[in-house]
Amino acid sequence: MLIGCTFTGVSFASAVLSGARLERCKLPRVRFSHADLREAAFEDCQFADPATQGGAVFAFSRLDGARLARCDLTHARFEGSDLYDVRFEACNLLGAVFARTSFGRTFGRKVERIAAELIDCNLDLADLSGARLPRASLARSRLRETDLSGADLEGADLTGADLFQAIVDGANLTGADLTGAEISGLDLRRLAAYRGLKITADQQFHLLDAMGLDVRPE
16 A cells, blocks of 8 residues: 655556555656556545646556546546446546546457446546446536537436536437436437436426427416
8 A cells, every 4th residue: 555655757657556555645647558457546646737737647557446536637548448347436537538448348258348437526528428338327427518429328327417518419318317417508409319318307498498499487
């Protein structure tokens, strides 16, 4: 376990840190390239560099089963990494980019399972375009102006999330649970699918308004 350590601009190329525990560490501009971070745990860690507005890079790394709680991952980049069963809890992921990342794992030849939790996180302005997150949990997370274009969120838990002005062109929200979510401006016509979408009665007025209907009280 590492507590209160500082690693500035360090490159962890092909490092094996599976099962590592880091608490209250500062890791500004750190780059994990082809690193093994399976089941690693980061708590209250600072990955962002306020001076340069730079973020950490996780490139072609394995984060299967990793746990990140209350970490500042502003402008972090996850590129070509494996994030199966990853859990982000109360993390700042403002402007984070998830490019060509996978939240799934293949069992056998044909069975693929996808698992991920991004709970109570700030994902404002993040890029999750094309992400495959069916049945994932994004409960109570901020997704304001987040790019969710082409994302697969079938059956996802979005309860209490904030989707104000999120980019949802071509996204799949079939069976997703949006009860209690902020959905002002969410235009169902821009979605690829939304059959079985779960909302509350009062939320329907926001959806109708976004579609240009003049909803008036009785």
